[in-house]
Amino acid sequence: GENVEQxxxxxxxxxxxxxxIKCTYSxxxxxxxxxxxxxxxKGPQLIIDIRSNVGEKKDQRIAxxxxxxxxxxxLHITETQPEDSAVYFCAASxxxxxxxxxxxxxxxxxx
Amino acid sequence: EADIYQTPRYLVIGTxxxxxxxxxxxxxxxxxxWYQQDPGMELxxxxxxxxxxxxxxxxxxxxxxxxxxxxxxxxxxxxxxxPSHTSQYLCASSTSGANVLTFGAGSRxxxx
Numbered sequence: 001g002e003n004v005e006q007x008x009x010x011x012x013x014x015x016x017x018x019x020x021i022k023c024t025y026s027x028x029x030x031x032x033x034x035x036x037x038x039x040x041x042k043g044p045q046l047i048i049d050i051r052s053n054v055g056e057k058k059d060q061r062i063a064x065x066x067x068x069x070x071x072x073x074x075l076h077i078t079e080t081q082p083e084d085s086a087v088y089f090c091a092a093s094x095x096x097x098x099x100x101x102x103x104x105x106x107x108x109x110x111x
Numbered sequence: 112e113a114d115i116y117q118t119p120r121y122l123v124i125g126t127x128x129x130x131x132x133x134x135x136x137x138x139x140x141x142x143x144x145w146y147q148q149d150p151g152m153e154l155x156x157x158x159x160x161x162x163x164x165x166x167x168x169x170x171x172x173x174x175x176x177x178x179x180x181x182x183x184x185x186x187x188x189x190x191x192x193x194p195s196h197t198s199q200y201l202c203a204s205s206t207s208g209a210n211v212l213t214f215g216a217g218s219r220x221x222x223x
Contacts, residue, residue: 001170004153032210043115043201043214044154089154093210100170101153 002027002094006102014110019077021105023090026071032093033066033073038104039086047088048075080109114138117202117215124192125223132187132218134202143185144212146201147171154201160185161207192222 003026013019025033031052036044050057050064050073057064061080066073077084090102115136124130136143141162146154146169156169160179174196175189185204189196199219203212 006153034211036212036214041216043203043216044212045214046211049211098156098159098169099210099212103153 002092002100004092004100004102006090010106012108013080019080019107021075021088023102024072025092027094030092030094034091035075036089037086082109085109115204115213115215117218121219123221128192130189130192132200134185135183136204140204141207142205144203145187148199148201194222197222
């Protein structure tokens with residue numbers, strides 16, 4: 001099955017700086033890569049996703065890049081704000097649409 | 112607004128008790144899932160369903176069972192809870208042909 005590795009496990013940034021989270025996956029057949037944000041006491045919520053026919057996607061302050069050859073994808077958050085503090089999960093989808101998740105990155109934005 | 116609801120949010124029970132975690136969604140999604148999430152660890156798929164009367168075990172072995180009698184309802188049952196079942200259980204749903212998951216807020220189970 002698919003194996004997704006996520007780094008770093010924790011990330012502390014100064015407000016206004018950028019944050020980058022990286023993930024690698026093992027199954028070359030995976031073609032869908034979402035990112036979820038989980039705030040304290042809530043379930044994960046989709047914030048951005050990318051499919052294998054696209055190399056980069058942006059939505060305001062967040063962007064995701066995908067390198068299919070190297071089998072890795074990254075989440076970039078620019079101009080971080082306190083409300084960006086949360087746990088972020090990457091995931092990859094195999095051929096039967098089930099998602100495999102990374103272990104999560106706890107992001108703390110320091111005021 | 113939450114379109115997928117989980118109850119109870121928190122449950123503390125003694126060893127050997129039977130428990131059912133409820134999950135309901137109002138979006139008409141065909142696919143529903145149960146994930147187990149321990150602190151600092153990834154979400155592990157324990158059960159999924161692609162429609163009424165369809166249930167499958169996920170990647171992580173679990174002693175729990177599920178049923179899907181109605182499209183909107185996907186309860187999870189533990190016949191005899193043990194301390195090793197202490198965890199957060201997340202329910203999710205998605206439409207057919209898509210893998211964009213909508214998660215509930217979770218049920219945090221503690222077995223003493």
